Amino acid sequence: MSAENFDIAIQGGGPVGLACAAWCLQKFPEAKIALLDRNPADDAELAASDSRGVALSHGSKLLLDTINAWPTECADIHRVHVSQAGRFGRALMTREELGQKALGHIIRYRDIHLTLRKALRAIQKNSPYFIWKHIDASTDVENIQAKCVVHAEGGLFKTQDWVESGRDYEQSALVGLVEVENGAPPFQAWERFTSEGPLAVLPSHYGPNILNLIWCGTPSSSQARLALSDADFLKSLQTEFGSRIGQFLKIQDRRLYELGLNYRKEIAQGNEVWIGNAAQTLHPVAGQGLNLGLRDAFLLAEKLSSLFSKSEDRKTPLVIESTLQEYAQSRKLDRSATIGLTDFMARIFTSNLLPIVIARGLALSALQWLPPIKTALARQMMFGRR
Numbered sequence: 166m167s168a169e170n171f172d173i174a175i176q177g178g179g180p181v182g183l184a185c186a187a188w189c190l191q192k193f194p195e196a197k198i199a200l201l202d203r204n205p206a207d208d209a210e211l212a213a214s215d216s217r218g219v220a221l222s223h224g225s226k227l228l229l230d231t232i233n234a235w236p237t238e239c240a241d242i243h244r245v246h247v248s249q250a251g252r253f254g255r256a257l258m259t260r261e262e263l264g265q266k267a268l269g270h271i272i273r274y275r276d277i278h279l280t281l282r283k284a285l286r287a288i289q290k291n292s293p294y295f296i297w298k299h300i301d302a303s304t305d306v307e308n309i310q311a312k313c314v315v316h317a318e319g320g321l322f323k324t325q326d327w328v329e330s331g332r333d334y335e336q337s338a339l340v341g342l343v344e345v346e347n348g349a350p351p352f353q354a355w356e357r358f359t360s361e362g363p364l365a366v367l368p369s370h371y372g373p374n375i376l377n378l379i380w381c382g383t384p385s386s387s388q389a390r391l392a393l394s395d396a397d398f399l400k401s402l403q404t405e406f407g408s409r410i411g412q413f414l415k416i417q418d419r420r421l422y423e424l425g426l427n428y429r430k431e432i433a434q435g436n437e438v439w440i441g442n443a444a445q446t447l448h449p450v451a452g453q454g455l456n457l458g459l460r461d462a463f464l465l466a467e468k469l470s471s472l473f474s475k476s477e478d479r480k481t482p483l484v485i486e487s488t489l490q491e492y493a494q495s496r497k498l499d500r501s502a503t504i505g506l507t508d509f510m511a512r513i514f515t516s517n518l519l520p521i522v523i524a525r526g527l528a529l530s531a532l533q534w535l536p537p538i539k540t541a542l543a544r545q546m547m548f549g550r551r
């Protein structure tokens with residue numbers, strides 16, 4: 166098959182690009198798809214890479230289950246405790262209130278990535294026209310032509326080669342694995358809002374003694390924390406988090422990420438469409454980036470598989486363009502609600518202005534005492550807006 170014959174080229178073999186390819190092929194195995202993946206074909210390098218814990222919602226689990234891409238090593242969250250350091254206001258969300266088996270699940274980024282690769286390899290066996298091409302930055306992709314191009318190049322804030330709308334929160338996230346002395350209550354997550362930003366302590370699949378840490382702060386203080394000795398780092402973490410889960414004993418695998426919001430106003434143009442972080446890069450305060458990206462991938466795959474399973478004469482450039490515009494229209498509500506909620510939380514929980522601090526305390530108390538608001542917020546975070 167010559168390169169010109171591709172129906173769809175997916176650029177980017179991160180979680181969102183892989184999921185999009187898998188859903189397209191599952192729905193229409195004859196689809197002529199080229200996946201352009203900058204990661205090596207061998208999993209070894211990825212298996213030793215990004216170990217950051219990512220929170221996936223129950224909605225994402227249901228989606229990934231459809232392609233057998235749910236990682237085996239994961240920690241469920243049954244309760245989330247939200248508080249402000251040194252201020253009034255706290256809220257507790259539980260799975261019972263929402264009638265769900267879990268509020269969310271914590272999985273290492275690399276496990277999501279690797280499980281999706283495995284799932285796509287299984288689907289590939291029944292997909293005669295699918296090509297998974299491993300490329301590098303110097304590969305000439307010009308000769309790979311397709312009727313429709315899906316951009317799933319992802320990326321982190323400040324590393325992307327496009328900047329459109331958004332905000333620099335002037336924050337960084339320091340992530341790592343922290344060991345606690347007596348073990349934390351199982352299945353519980355803590356989100357504590359400090360004067361510099363959110364500090365989250367999340368369960369991990371290693372058990373109650375090892376927890377995932379995401380500590381947001383100004384770039385300079387995060388950089389300084391990265392450079393601290395383990396003992397000084399743990400002392401400073403203990404001061405900020407308090408003693409509610411006992412003493413922090415060890416810290417491993419500290420990494421730093423710059424945080425901001427970068428999003429495209431238009432996610433479809435001509436025969437091109439953008440999904441996942443290539444469409445929007447969010448602050449991790451609400452744990453929504455990948456969840457939103459998976460919903461992008463799933464809904465785009467529905468549109469594309471239905472379009473490309475039609476006869477040749479019904480796949481004209483005009484029809485492709487209008488299908489992508491329809492897709493973009495269908496994503497408007499979910500995107501704007503998720504981007505808006507995350508941006509609001511990132512800003513409100515980092516402000517030290519007294520009226521905002523008071524309003525924040527009241528908002529947390531309101532969440533505690535007004536279950537319908539809490540339920541609506543949790544549902545948006547678990548399933549997105551449809």
Ligand SMILES: Cc1cc2nc3c(=O)[nH]c(=O)nc-3n(C[C@H](O)[C@H](O)[C@H](O)COP(=O)(O)OP(=O)(O)OC[C@H]3O[C@@H](n4cnc5c(N)ncnc54)[C@H](O)[C@@H]3O)c2cc1C
Nearest residue numbers: 177179180181220318319320441442449452453454455456
């Ligand atoms: C500290 C932190 C914590 C987070 N926590 C959460 C969380 O709890 N919950 C949540 O839902 N989200 C979270 N996120 C966001 C989440 O990591 C991203 O939304 C998700 O990784 C996006 O997936 P993606 O496939 O779109 O992009 P990526 O994960 O960036 O993958 C893109 C892939 O494309 C490749 N690529 C790049 N350029 C090209 C090119 N030109 N051609 C081909 N391939 C290319 C890259 O090598 C990469 O493998 C967090 C982010 C950070 C920084």
